Amino acid sequence: MTIERTDPPLTGSEREMLRGYLDHHRATLALKCEGLSDEELRRPSSPPSTLSLLGLVRHMAEVERAWFRRAVAAEDVPLVWSPDGDYQVAYDARTADRAEAFDAWHTEVAHARRIERAAASLDVLVHQPRWGKDVSLRMVMLHLIHEYARHNGHADLLREAIDGTTGT
Numbered sequence: 001m002t003i004e005r006t007d008p009p010l011t012g013s014e015r016e017m018l019r020g021y022l023d024h025h026r027a028t029l030a031l032k033c034e035g036l037s038d039e040e041l042r043r044p045s046s047p048p049s050t051l052s053l054l055g056l057v058r059h060m061a062e063v064e065r066a067w068f069r070r071a072v073a074a075e076d077v078p079l080v081w082s083p084d085g086d087y088q089v090a091y092d093a094r095t096a097d098r099a100e101a102f103d104a105w106h107t108e109v110a111h112a113r114r115i116e117r118a119a120a121s122l123d124v125l126v127h128q129p130r131w132g133k134d135v136s137l138r139m140v141m142l143h144l145i146h147e148y149a150r151h152n153g154h155a156d157l158l159r160e161a162i163d164g165t166t167g168t
Contacts, residue, residue, distance in 0.1 A: 003030045018141040022124055025148030026109055029060060038098045040162050045154070053158050054093035056151050057101045062090045063147050064108035067140050068115045072126045075129035080104050085130065116141070 005027030008020040033041060033053050041054040062079050069075040081090040094100065122138035159165050 001093075003027055003034055005031060005040045008127060012135070014138075018122070018145070019116070021145050022141060022148070025145060025152060026060075028152045029056065029148060029155055032152065032159045033057065036162065038160075041098060042093050042096060043158075043162060044094070045158055045161065050092040051154065051158070052091075052093050053155060053162075054096050054098060054101055055091040056155055056158075057105050058090040058093055058096060059087060060100070060148065060151065061105040062087055063109045063144065064105070064112045066130070067110035067144060069108070071128045071135070072119065072124075072137060072140060073111075074127070112144075 005024060006020075008024040009017050012020070024158075036053065038054075041057075042052050049097045058081055062082055065077065065079060069077055079085065079090075082088075118136065119137050122136060122141070123136045124137045126137065126140065127133070128135050156166070
């Protein structure tokens with residue numbers, strides 16, 4: 001699979017810029033995983049931690065689902081790997097299936113894009129059940145950008161430890 005990553009926009013509406021930055025970070029995670037074997041994707045960072053690139057993909061599928069489908073769209077869907085709401089479960093990819101993880105992540109990203117585009121504005125308020133608070137779609141998008149940026153830093157270190165590849 002060829003990953004196309006464009007630079008985030010330097011100008012545009014707030015919504016266009018948020019979309020651009022979020023998609024840039026999504027593509028960055030995919031690039032960090034590109035060209036690696038299943039074993040390399042599952043390789044833990046530093047035992048006893050189970051954090052791996054594949055674990056990050058699984059975690060981000062959970063994050064996309066929790067925020068866009070469960071909070072913004074108010075869909076009654078379970079989390080994929082974390083039925084009790086413990087997101088650490090998704091990180092443990094030691095026996096995970098690569099295709100299942102990437103399929104779930106791509107599916108959740110597609111849902112997130114659809115849900116965001118259907119929202120009337122960034123000011124739409126949604127209920128975040130985990131927090132028990134209402135938040136704006138703007139906050140959701142900023143939170144996802146933050147989440148990807150933080151985990152892409154982890155992905156940088158994981159990838160470098162696997163094969164020496166640095167940069168994005």
